[in-house]
Amino acid sequence: MANTEDETETVCRVCGFDGEAFWEGGWPNEAAICPCCGNEPDVGDASVMSLRNYRGYSVGHGAPWLSPSEERKRQGWDLLTQREDIPLQWR
């Protein structure tokens, strides 16, 4: 697996959405928020335990998008397909 210490993570650890620099060099980007699941770096995803809780909560509510306008850009979006992009260590 890639070493997250010196890499930018653009894939949401919770839902697999790809498109924001959520973590940079091992530090959370506090300006980033996932338009899909609404996770904020270091809030919902600081540990595998917490992000699994957050993921379960989101899915339990029907996995609504935080940003409906972002959702509309992705015709045929599928949560399960997107989640395949979540790095192994965050599943």
Ligand SMILES: [Zn+2]
């Ligand atoms: Zn997300």
